[in-house]
Amino acid sequence: MRTIKTALTLFLFVFSAGLYAQDVQTQQEEVVREAGHTNQNKFRQLYQEFSTPNQYRTASGAPGPAYYQNEADYKMNIELDDLNQKITGSETITYHNNSPTNLEYLWVQLDQNIRSKDAVSKLKDGNGIAPVAQPAGFVSEYMNEPFDGGFNITEVSKDGKPLAYTINQTMMRIDLPTPLKAGESYSFDIKWWYNINDHTIDRGRSGYEHFAEDGNNAYVIAQFFPRMAVYNDVEGWQNYQFWGNGEFALPFGDYEVNITVPADHILDGTGVLVNRKEVFSKEMMKRYEQAKKSYDKPVLIVTQEEAEAAEKGFSEKKKTWTLKAEKVRDFAFATSRKYIWDMMAVDLGAPGPEGDVMAVSLYPKEGNPLWEDFSTKVVAHTLKSYSAHTFDYPYHKAISVHAQDQGMEYPMICWNYGRPEKDGSYSDRVKYGMMSVIIHEVGHNFFPMIVNSDERQWGWMDEGLDTFMQYVAEQEYGEEYPEDIAPNTKYPSRRGEPSKIVNYMKGQQDFIAPIMSNPENVYQLGNNAYGKPATALNILRETVMGRELFDHAFKTYAQRWMFKHPSPEDFFRTMEDASAVDLDWFWRGWFYTTDYVDIGVKEVKKYFITDKPTKEGTAMLKRYGVEDPSQLDVLYVVEEGSEEMDPAMKGKTPAENAPTLNEYLMDNFTPEQRSSMKMPKYFYQITFNKPGGLVMPLIVEYTYADGTTEKVTYPAHIWRKNDMEVSKAVASDKEITKVVEDHDLKTADIDVDNNSWPRVKEAGEFEEFKRQNQG
Ligand SMILES: [Zn+2]
Numbered sequence: 106m107r108t109i110k111t112a113l114t115l116f117l118f119v120f121s122a123g124l125y126a127q128d129v130q131t132q133q134e135e136v137v138r139e140a141g142h143t144n145q146n147k148f149r150q151l152y153q154e155f156s157t158p159n160q161y162r163t164a165s166g167a168p169g170p171a172y173y174q175n176e177a178d179y180k181m182n183i184e185l186d187d188l189n190q191k192i193t194g195s196e197t198i199t200y201h202n203n204s205p206t207n208l209e210y211l212w213v214q215l216d217q218n219i220r221s222k223d224a225v226s227k228l229k230d231g232n233g234i235a236p237v238a239q240p241a242g243f244v245s246e247y248m249n250e251p252f253d254g255g256f257n258i259t260e261v262s263k264d265g266k267p268l269a270y271t272i273n274q275t276m277m278r279i280d281l282p283t284p285l286k287a288g289e290s291y292s293f294d295i296k297w298w299y300n301i302n303d304h305t306i307d308r309g310r311s312g313y314e315h316f317a318e319d320g321n322n323a324y325v326i327a328q329f330f331p332r333m334a335v336y337n338d339v340e341g342w343q344n345y346q347f348w349g350n351g352e353f354a355l356p357f358g359d360y361e362v363n364i365t366v367p368a369d370h371i372l373d374g375t376g377v378l379v380n381r382k383e384v385f386s387k388e389m390m391k392r393y394e395q396a397k398k399s400y401d402k403p404v405l406i407v408t409q410e411e412a413e414a415a416e417k418g419f420s421e422k423k424k425t426w427t428l429k430a431e432k433v434r435d436f437a438f439a440t441s442r443k444y445i446w447d448m449m450a451v452d453l454g455a456p457g458p459e460g461d462v463m464a465v466s467l468y469p470k471e472g473n474p475l476w477e478d479f480s481t482k483v484v485a486h487t488l489k490s491y492s493a494h495t496f497d498y499p500y501h502k503a504i505s506v507h508a509q510d511q512g513m514e515y516p517m518i519c520w521n522y523g524r525p526e527k528d529g530s531y532s533d534r535v536k537y538g539m540m541s542v543i544i545h546e547v548g549h550n551f552f553p554m555i556v557n558s559d560e561r562q563w564g565w566m567d568e569g570l571d572t573f574m575q576y577v578a579e580q581e582y583g584e585e586y587p588e589d590i591a592p593n594t595k596y597p598s599r600r601g602e603p604s605k606i607v608n609y610m611k612g613q614q615d616f617i618a619p620i621m622s623n624p625e626n627v628y629q630l631g632n633n634a635y636g637k638p639a640t641a642l643n644i645l646r647e648t649v650m651g652r653e654l655f656d657h658a659f660k661t662y663a664q665r666w667m668f669k670h671p672s673p674e675d676f677f678r679t680m681e682d683a684s685a686v687d688l689d690w691f692w693r694g695w696f697y698t699t700d701y702v703d704i705g706v707k708e709v710k711k712y713f714i715t716d717k718p719t720k721e722g723t724a725m726l727k728r729y730g731v732e733d734p735s736q737l738d739v740l741y742v743v744e745e746g747s748e749e750m751d752p753a754m755k756g757k758t759p760a761e762n763a764p765t766l767n768e769y770l771m772d773n774f775t776p777e778q779r780s781s782m783k784m785p786k787y788f789y790q791i792t793f794n795k796p797g798g799l800v801m802p803l804i805v806e807y808t809y810a811d812g813t814t815e816k817v818t819y820p821a822h823i824w825r826k827n828d829m830e831v832s833k834a835v836a837s838d839k840e841i842t843k844v845v846e847d848h849d850l851k852t853a854d855i856d857v858d859n860n861s862w863p864r865v866k867e868a869g870e871f872e873e874f875k876r877q878n879q880g
Pocket of ligand 1: 545549567568571
């Protein structure tokens with residue numbers, strides 16, 4: 106006797122098996138053969154790529170019970186020689202060994218040695234001669250005597266007695282008379298001087314700009330002192346040389362710095378200005394008190410008129426500015442008699458005015474009117490936006506300094522480009538370029554100044570995360586200040602939108618390195634360490650995880666690693682740990698490979714249901730041992746247009762075409778139940794193929810004959826058993842007239858010509874999309 110259960114099982118079985126008639130074995134072989142598709146499951150966990158979790162760093166991505174970090178405190182006296190562009194300094198470093206091991210020697214970073222006359226880093230590239238060059242670069246490369254800007258170390262000592270040391274390019278090993286024991290501290294002194302470079306010529310991250318018209322210099326000074334290297338559980342000593350691209354790995358510490366400059370200079374830098382009353386005039390003090398209460402617009406501490414008056418002099422007198430900073434990983438300052446100075450208060454929600462942060466800008470008159478209109482306001486917005494997504498900005502100020510062609514970050518202070526024409530006019534490109542670089546560099550306070558990743562090894566951990574947050578903050582700026590951007594438009598972000606990374610992703614794969622690469626070893630650092638990770642995270646937020654899960658996990662990462670040293674795994678693991686979204690496939694594809702996204706709609710087939718046996722259905726039943734299908738209640742599917750398709754079936758529901766199904770419904774459901782059932786007229790098999798190596802969710806828009814549309818997102822895991830192509834069965838009571846994959850360009854699909862069925866042949870909407878991509 107035929108049972109209802111058998112009939113139902115076979116109905117489902119034949120229906121689905123009929124649609125997926127291809128032999129699984131054959132598909133697997135195809136997968137192996139196809140270029141760009143590895144023979145390993147893309148959803149396997151990242152056990153091989155990730156370091157083993159341990160007592161220092163747990164499998165959840167949080168610091169472990171044995172986590173430690175060493176610290177370095179600095180007391181420094183610095184003097185700037187404005188006449189000769191020279192800097193002289195002495196420092197006492199107190200190094201705290203919080204590690205469980207004894208240290209026989211200490212490594213100190215001498216980054217300025219990249220500018221030594223005989224620096225090996227100048228010989229590192231094998232690219233030959235470039236077909237185009239900027240005149241300034243050409244002169245410095247081929248025509249000038251090499252500039253000698255390396256450190257001159259004049260003393261390394263402990264209590265007045267010399268210490269043995271060895272300099273290897275940009276690293277200095279100090280040999281300790283007896284090992285520094287676990288848990289103990291060691292203080293020693295270093296004295297040095299060096300010639301400051303003109304950063305407008307050699308593109309260094311710090312230096313001075315000379316203004317020929319008034320004869321003055323504006324200094325943005327960083328990497329100016331011998332700095333402790335990081336010692337930790339991941340690298341031991343991070344003493345990978347500074348070759349120029351990989352930025353910095355630095356321990357946290359407290360700083361007390363006295364900086365002596367000409368008396369007519371204005372100066373600001375990392376830390377609290379502790380002798381404000383000595384270096385400010387009465388008028389400046391009064392304005393400063395006003396600025397602390399001004400939450401809507403900046404207050405000028407030094408006006409343009411005053412700065413222009415100062416430009417005309419050159420004081421022989423000196424003035425010392427004292428700055429103190431706690432829990433910072435570095436120290437930098439800017440100084441010039443050309444600076445205009447403004448500030449406003451930012452309320453991040455901490456109680457009382459003491460909890461407020463000051464947004465600050467320093468700029469020569471050459472930056473106006475752009476800088477007085479936007480800089481400090483953008484700093485304030487950045488602090489609010491980033492704080493909302495991470496943690497409240499913990500320092501008391503953030504300074505944006507205008508420096509030609511610069512975009513570089515330090516704790517509490519950064520240098521930014523964006524200069525109007527001589528007549529004060531500026532293009533939108535200059536304006537948004539300036540706002541964006543300020544958001545980016547101020548944003549670096551969060552990554553890596555506070556979430557203190559190892560920039561020397563992993564450029565993307567600070568640049569990628571910061572560029573992602575920059576995109577978020579830019580879009581939020583557009584919402585907060587629509588009057589500052591063109592009406593009814595989004596903030597014109599240069600990076601972050603999926604379409605903007607397409608050209609890089611589809612570029613010559615041989616010349617693309619995975620994101621998980623050292624910054625020295627990639628061809629296009631801007632795309633590799635900034636654009637691609639930022640876009641990946643934006644896609645992760647908008648398309649894979651959703652904002653709620655992503656934002657919580659991202660904030661968890663920021664808060665777990667605030668004032669600590671995270672590794673890539675700590676980020677990857679936390680994002681999963683805090684969201685319950687399996688992301689191994691995402692990290693592997695986007696961060697560990699150079700695969701790109703290319704997903705298409707291969708074909709759409711329409712089917713009808715019938716009781717009449719089909720050849721394919723009968724053959725299938727035979728394979729499963731059913732010799733006489735007439736003994737079973739089964740349904741068959743028949744493709745529209747095939748010989749076996751009875752034209753009378755068209756437009757009828759399955760129950761109308763298949764009495765077996767109708768009987769089944771009548772026998773097993775009440776009229777009420779039947780009336781609440783869907784009664785589809787059409788069955789489709791839609792096959793999606795994936796020429797690209799990256800797996801991504803399928804975001805499909807179905808258009809029906811009545812003009813209505815429906816969007817369905819199938820999770821990326823749809824690719825877990827077949828990396829080449831997948832088919833979906835869709836039951837519908839309306840005829841499907843169009844299927845479009847990734848209609849809104851959310852996945853960085855590199856070829857959208859194959860994204861629609863029927864294929865769009867003439868210049869249609871995708872041509873339009875492609876034009877937008879080129880922007
Ligand atoms: Zn950056």
